[in-house]
Structure formats: C-alpha cells, structure tokens
Amino acid sequence: MKWRRVLNVICDAVSEMCRAHRLDDALNVLLKHVVEISHIEHACVFMLSQDHNCFELRATTIDMTRYGILDLRDVTVPLDDPAFGTCLTSEQFTKLEIPSECSNGEMQCSTALKEWCERIGVRALMLFPLKADGEWAGVLCITTTAPDGEFPESTIEAISALTKFAIPALQILHLRATISGIEEKYRALVDSVPAIVWEARFPDLRVTFISGHSERIHGHTLDDYLSDPQFFFKNLHPDDEPVVWSAIQRGLETGDVEVVEYRYRDKWGRWRWVRNVGRVIFDEHGHPKLLRGIATDITEERQREIERRRLERMRALGQIASSVAHDIKNLLAAITGQVELLLYEVRDEHIRSALQTILTCTSDITAIVERMRSLYKMRAGEAERTAVNVRRALEDALAVSEFQRRTLMKKLHKPLEIRANLETTPPVLGIEEELREVFINLILNGLEAMPEGGTLTVRLWSELGQVCISVCDTGIGMDEETRKHIFEAFFTTKGEEGSGLGLHITHDIITRHGGSIEVHSAPGKGSTFIVRLPAMKQTAHRPTKGEPRAQHMPRVLLVEDNLIVRDVLRRMLIRLGYAPSEVATSLDGLQRIAEEHFDLVLANIRGADYDGWQLANRIAELQPHSPVILMASWEDSWDS
Numbered sequence: 101m102k103w104r105r106v107l108n109v110i111c112d113a114v115s116e117m118c119r120a121h122r123l124d125d126a127l128n129v130l131l132k133h134v135v136e137i138s139h140i141e142h143a144c145v146f147m148l149s150q151d152h153n154c155f156e157l158r159a160t161t162i163d164m165t166r167y168g169i170l171d172l173r174d175v176t177v178p179l180d181d182p183a184f185g186t187c188l189t190s191e192q193f194t195k196l197e198i199p200s201e202c203s204n205g206e207m208q209c210s211t212a213l214k215e216w217c218e219r220i221g222v223r224a225l226m227l228f229p230l231k232a233d234g235e236w237a238g239v240l241c242i243t244t245t246a247p248d249g250e251f252p253e254s255t256i257e258a259i260s261a262l263t264k265f266a267i268p269a270l271q272i273l274h275l276r277a278t279i280s281g282i283e284e285k286y287r288a289l290v291d292s293v294p295a296i297v298w299e300a301r302f303p304d305l306r307v308t309f310i311s312g313h314s315e316r317i318h319g320h321t322l323d324d325y326l327s328d329p330q331f332f333f334k335n336l337h338p339d340d341e342p343v344v345w346s347a348i349q350r351g352l353e354t355g356d357v358e359v360v361e362y363r364y365r366d367k368w369g370r371w372r373w374v375r376n377v378g379r380v381i382f383d384e385h386g387h388p389k390l391l392r393g394i395a396t397d398i399t400e401e402r403q404r405e406i407e408r409r410r411l412e413r414m415r416a417l418g419q420i421a422s423s424v425a426h427d428i429k430n431l432l433a434a435i436t437g438q439v440e441l442l443l444y445e446v447r448d449e450h451i452r453s454a455l456q457t458i459l460t461c462t463s464d465i466t467a468i469v470e471r472m473r474s475l476y477k478m479r480a481g482e483a484e485r486t487a488v489n490v491r492r493a494l495e496d497a498l499a500v501s502e503f504q505r506r507t508l509m510k511k512l513h514k515p516l517e518i519r520a521n522l523e524t525t526p527p528v529l530g531i532e533e534e535l536r537e538v539f540i541n542l543i544l545n546g547l548e549a550m551p552e553g554g555t556l557t558v559r560l561w562s563e564l565g566q567v568c569i570s571v572c573d574t575g576i577g578m579d580e581e582t583r584k585h586i587f588e589a590f591f592t593t594k595g596e597e598g599s600g601l602g603l604h605i606t607h608d609i610i611t612r613h614g615g616s617i618e619v620h621s622a623p624g625k626g627s628t629f630i631v632r633l634p635a636m637k638q639t640a641h642r643p644t645k646g647e648p649r650a651q652h653m654p655r656v657l658l659v660e661d662n663l664i665v666r667d668v669l670r671r672m673l674i675r676l677g678y679a680p681s682e683v684a685t686s687l688d689g690l691q692r693i694a695e696e697h698f699d700l701v702l703a704n705i706r707g708a709d710y711d712g713w714q715l716a717n718r719i720a721e722l723q724p725h726s727p728v729i730l731m732a733s734w735e736d737s738w739d740s
Contacts, residue, residue: 106258109137119270123147126273127159130240130266135161137262138255140242142220145230146177146184147238154179155239167219175216178267183209187227193260195251196225217243225463227250228263232271287311297394302331302388305348317397319367323565337363337371344376351380352388353376357387361398370585373402407605425469432462432469487527487636488535494522494560495663497539504544514553518543520663524688525562526635530613535633542571542629549575549627566615567635572628578621586619655696658682659689659703659715660731669702686710693722705730 113133120126127145127674134143144160157164157175171240177184187194196209217225222243230238240263244251253415290297291312299309307325315321326330336344340362351357357378363371379391439462440453446452478504509516528535546556554574561568579584587607610617614634623626656678660666666682673680681698686709693701701719705712717730 106137109133110262113262114265114269117266118272120273123270123273123277126270127338130262130270131159134240134242134262137258138242139253140220140251141245142243143577144241144243146241147239149173149228151174153181155181155184156236162220166537177213177216178210181210181213183227184214187229187239188231188237191229191231193229193256194227196227198223198225221245222549223247224251226256226259228259229723230263230267230270230275232267238270251387286322293394294396296397298393298395300391302333302391304334305391307332317366318364318372321649335365337365338727348391351378351391355380355382357391357393368581368585369587372397396447403604428469429466432466444654474556485529485531488530488532489527490535490569490633491522491560492527493532493536494520494558494569495667497536497543498558500536500540501543501547505547508547509553512553514551516547516550516553517555518547518558519555520558522558522560522684523562524683524692525560526637528567528613528633529636530633534609535613538606538609538631539569539571540603540622542569545602546571546573546575546627546629549573549577551576556625557736562635564582565635565637566632569631569633570628572626577623577625577627578619583619583621587617652701653677653679656680656700656702657689657692657698659684659686659701659707659710661685661704661707661709673702685716689715690718690722693719693726697723698726701726703728703730 107523110133113130116129116133117126120129126149129708131145131513134140142161143156144162146155147158148154149156159173159174164170164172164175166543168201178609183196196213198214220243222245224244226242226244228240228242230240240258242251243256293311294313295311296314296317297309297311298307298314301306306329307322310320310322310325320331320335328334333341344360344362347357347360348599357376357380359375359377361373361375364374374395375398376393376395376475378391380388381390381392383389396642402604436459440459443452443455443459446455501518505516505518542558543558550556550573552575557567557570557572557573559570559572587603607617610631610633615632617629617631619627619629654677658666658669658673658674658680660669660682661684663684666684670680670682678700681692681696683692686707689701701716701723703715707715713731716730719726719728
C-alpha cells in the first residue's frame with residue numbers, strides 16, 4: 101500500500117474520531133479505517149472495564165448477533181490474560197495463534213479469549229496496544245481465518261501507524277467522558293441541594309449556570325438566563341435593586357458578597373423573598389471574573405415573621421384599646437349620667453332635643469369603642485372558641501367598613517354602595533375576632549376592586565348544615581392565573597400598596613375554623629367570594645359570644661327590619677335588664693318563636709315583609725302566654 105494513501109486514511113480517521121461524541125463511536129470509526137487500509141477480514145477493540153476488573157468488547161466488525169450475543173460487553177477477557185498483558189506491557193504489536201499452546205505447554209492466552217476465537221473461527225490474532233499514560237488501556241485485534249495465520253507486513257506497519265495517531269484522539273475522548281461524568285456527578289449533587297447554586301460572569305453579570313432548584317422553586321430554567329443577559333435584573337424587585345448592587349460593590353472590595361435579602365419575581369408573577377450570599381472570583385491580574393453564590397427562598401420564613409409581628413402589634417393594640425376603652429367609657433358614663441339627669445329636669449324641647457343628640461352620640465361612641473376593643477383584642481395563645489353569632493359579626497364588619505367606603509368614594513369621586521341581605525343562621529364554633537377580621541378583609545377588598553364605583557352585595561344564609569357568606573362586587577374581576585394564586589402569601593394585584601397577606605390570612609383563618617372559601621371571577625365581571633363554615637347543632641338556645649346570657653333576665657324577641665333601629669332597641673333592652681334576640685323578618689321571627697320561649701315579643705307594626713297585626717295574631721297561636729308589643733312611629737296609622 102502506498103504510504104501517501106495510508107497517511108490520508110490516518111488523517112481522515114483521526115479527524116473523524118475527534119468529532120465523535122462517544123468513545124464507542126470513535127472506536128467504530130477506528131475499525132472502519134483499519135479495514136480500509138489493511139483489507140483484513142475482521143477487527144475488534146477490547147477496552148479496560150470501568151471497574152478495572154476485565155477487558156470488555158467495545159467495538160467489532162463482526163456481526164455478533166449470529167453468535168447469540170446482543171450486548172458486546174458480555175464478551176470479556178480476564179485482566180490477567182497473557183496475550184493482552186504482553187501486548188500492553190511491551191507496548192508492541194503481538195501475534196497470537198489459535199490454538200495458543202506454547203512448546204512448554206503453557207497457554208499464550210486465557211481460556212476465555214481462546215474459546216471466543218474458536219467460536220468465530222479465528223486462526224490467528226494480531227494485537228495492537230491502545231494505551232495512554234497508564235490511565236486507560238485497550239487492545240485492537242485484527243483477525244484472520246487463513247490456514248497459515250499470517251498477516252502481511254505492510255498491513256501490520258499501516259495499522260501500527262494508525263493506532264499511534266489514534267491514541268491521542270481516543271485519549272481526548274476518554275478525558276472528555278471522564279469530565280462529563282464528573283460534571284454529571286457534581287450537577288446531580290448541586291441539584292440535590294435545597295438551594296439555588298448559581299454563577300454569573302463579569303462585567304455584565306450574565307448568569308452562566310444555575311442549579312435545577314431554580315426551576316423547582318421559581319420556575320426559571322438555565323435557558324431563561326442564558327437567552328437574556330439581564331434576565332435576573334428584569335425579575336428583581338425595583339426597590340431592592342440598589343440593595344443588591346450595593347452588596348456586589350462591597351464584594352468587589354472584599355471578595356465576599358454579604359448576605360442580602362431581596363424580592364424576586366417567579367415564573368407566575370409572584371414576588372418571592374430570597375436570601376443570597378456569594379463570592380467574587382478574580383483572575384490572575386486581580387480583575388473580577390466570576391460571581392458565585394447560593395440563594396435560598398425564604399418566603400415562608402418572611403411570612404411567619406410578618407405574621408408574628410402582626411400578632412404582636414395586634415396584642416399591643418388590644419392592650420392599648422382595652423386601656424383607652426376603660427377610660428373613655430368612664431368618661432362617657434359620667435356624661436350620660438349627667439345628660440339623663442338633665443332630661444328629667446329640663447322641659448324645653450330645644451334643650452331636650454340637644455341633650456338627646458348628645459345621648460345618641462355617646463351611645464355610638466360606646467359602641468365604636470367596644471368594636472375597637474373586640475376587634476384588636478388578642479390573647480397570648482389560641483383564643484377560646486365559643487358560639488359565634490355570624491350575623492352580629494357581619495354587622496360589626498359592615499359598620500367598621502363604612503368609614504372606608506366613604507373615604508374611597510371621596511377619593512374616587514364614584515358612587516360605592518353596600519347592600520346587605522343577612523338571614524338569621526345557626527351560630528358557628530370559632531373565634532369571633534378572627535371571623536370579623538375575615539369579613540372586614542373581604543368587604544374592603546371588594547370595595548377596593550371597584551375603582552369606577554359599583555355595588556358590593558353581602559349575603560348571609562344557611563344550607564346543608566353550613567353557614568354561608570358571600571361578598572360580591574361589580575369591579576374589575578380577575579383572570580384565571582390570578583385566581584390560582586389569590587390566596588398565596590405575598591401575591592398581590594395592588595402593586596406597592598398591597599402586602600399580599602390579607603387574603604392569605606383570610607384563607608388560613610377559614611381553614612382553621614373547618615370551613616372553605618372559594619372565588620368566582622372573570623375580567624370585567626366582578627368577583628364573588630363565598631365562605632362556608634360548619635354550623636353548630638343546637639338542641640336548645642345557647643347564648644352566643646357577644647349576646648347576653650338569659651339567666652334571671654326576661655327574654656325578648658325583637659322583630660325589626662331596620663338595622664340601626666334594631667341595634668338601638670337592643671342596647672336599650674340590655675340597659676333595662678332584658679335579654680334580647682333580634683330578627684329582621686317575620687318568617688325568622690315565627691321560626692324562633694316555634695323553637696324557643698320568649699317572655700315578650702317587640703315588633704314594628706309595619707315591617708318590610710309583614711303586617712304587625714297579622715304577626716301578633718300568629719304569635720298568639722304559637723305562644724298564647726307571650727305578650728306582644730307593636731311599635732309605631734307618628735307616621736304609621738293605627739287603623740291601617
């Protein structure tokens with residue numbers, strides 16, 4: 101064979117082997133060119149196994165399926181094979197004839213190699229060493245079935261030359277595979293760490309590596325960062341960017357980037373809190389080269405801290421409110437007492453009217469102070485659960501929200517209306533302050549969701565053993581993605597004005613009360629929040645929290661559809677020593693009378709859904725011994 105052609109084949113072989121991605125691919129390329137320059141029958145390559153226990157068949161021109169062998173690595177040669185040992189030790193080509201018995205009776209090769217050769221009909225092998233720096237080893241074998249078992253000298257020289265040039269290419273592939281294995285090992289190790297390991301390059305701080313935990317927590321992949329050099333800073337909260345840059349600047353001076361906490365937007369638009377620590381890597385000239393660090397998502401930790409602080413503030417407010425309420429009520433009691441004394445003595449109608457106004461105001465102030473004290477009163481541990489009058493809690497929430505409604509109307513210059521349809525329901529077992537907080541959150545959220553004005557409808561009813569509350573606004577509504585995350589901590593659609601905790605706390609309170617909350621909404625169609633709480637089963641009347649106990653106090657059923665009038669009458673009855681229970685409709689009143697005994701029924705002569713006289717007659721049928729008092733204003737006609 102002409103050496104020019106051999107050199108061309110060698111160049112092609114080495115070039116093609118260097119382009120291979122796997123060692124086995126390169127070995128098959130080598131065999132293809134071995135056959136091309138030698139015209140031998142077959143060739144194969146054995147390589148040292150990964151555990152260094154034997155030599156494995158890695159590539160061959162022989163169709164091994166003809167011999168029932170599907171996996172080449174099932175064909176092995178012992179590590180102490182004499183023929184392979186001689187070839188690799190001498191680093192010279194070695195000829196092996198089959199049968200391989202020497203004149204002194206010793207075998208030239210192992211039984212495994214001899215049996216494999218006999219199985220495929222090989223008469224002789226020529227072995228060429230594949231070895232580099234002792235790090236890896238293999239043997240290239242060419243075979244012949246010729247009776248004399250001889251190989252042309254030109255063939256041996258050509259293959260020897262090819263293998264010498266092929267070894268560096270194989271070494272590169274071996275190193276590449278080793279490095280790849282190490283990379284995979286450490287990537288798996290890094291990805292198993294419950295933190296985000298990252299690396300960025302100066303000067304633009306483009307992220308060049310980020311561990312898989314980033315995708316699991318924030319939904320961002322390495323490709324997201326590689327495709328956009330400013331991807332990190334685009335998702336960094338604008339208010340936190342100066343803090344991050346300041347930490348990096350100090351890191352350039354000291355080498356260590358101090359611990360920094362910032363908000364970072366995840367794939368779904370939620371702001372997450374992240375704690376980061378890093379180190380600046382400098383090149384040999386002292387210039388910053390890389391920035392490496394570890395980031396941990398601390399959103400839940402932040403949430404717990406904010407909740408702890410909120411509880412501390414609530415406890416402090418509760419103590420202040422209780423203290424202030426005590427002083428204010430003492431002053432109000434003095435004012436009320438003096439005014440009532442004056443009412444007994446003064447006959448001038450103008451003065452009496454002014455005094456009556458003062459009494460009304462003091463009564464309202466007393467009610468406000470009580471609401472403030474009950475709203476912010478927090479105990480050190482889990483508060484005792486009692487039977488909560490949900491209707492009363494909703495009425496208090498509506499009263500507290502009234503100021504916010506008026507404030508928003510002035511700010512927006514748009515009408516905001518609240519409509520309430522509150523039925524009488526069984527009580528629920530829970531913490532009244534927490535449930536009232538839920539109702540206030542939902543009402544205020546509904547008002548704020550109507551920047552163009554609108555109507556907020558609050559409903560209360562019971563069904564299937566549950567007490568149900570719905571808060572429905574006619575505002576801007578929400579899309580599906582927003583609805584998915586509306587109850588998550590720190591998720592907000594209010595920008596910097598929102599904390600992202602209101603609805604999360606609401607959901608938490610409802611869940612702890614054994615209830616559920618759902619939302620129905622669509623863009624431009626408003627939103628409806630529905631809360632369902634398990635109703636208490638009552639076999640007899642049980643005073644609810646905030647309702648006076650009936651021991652030694654006459655029980656009065658108050659039927660009045662006007663919320664303000666009903667509240668005034670309730671307070672008056674309590675002041676006079678009665679235990680009032682109130683309803684808004686005649687149907688609710690008749691239901692209560694059918695189930696409970698009352699010493700007195702006090703009803704408006706003209707209700708929204710009833711006639712007082714007819715109601716009195718019906719009550720007389722249900723409780724003949726309970727007196728009924730009908731109330732009428734001057735405008736009401738007794739004859740009607």
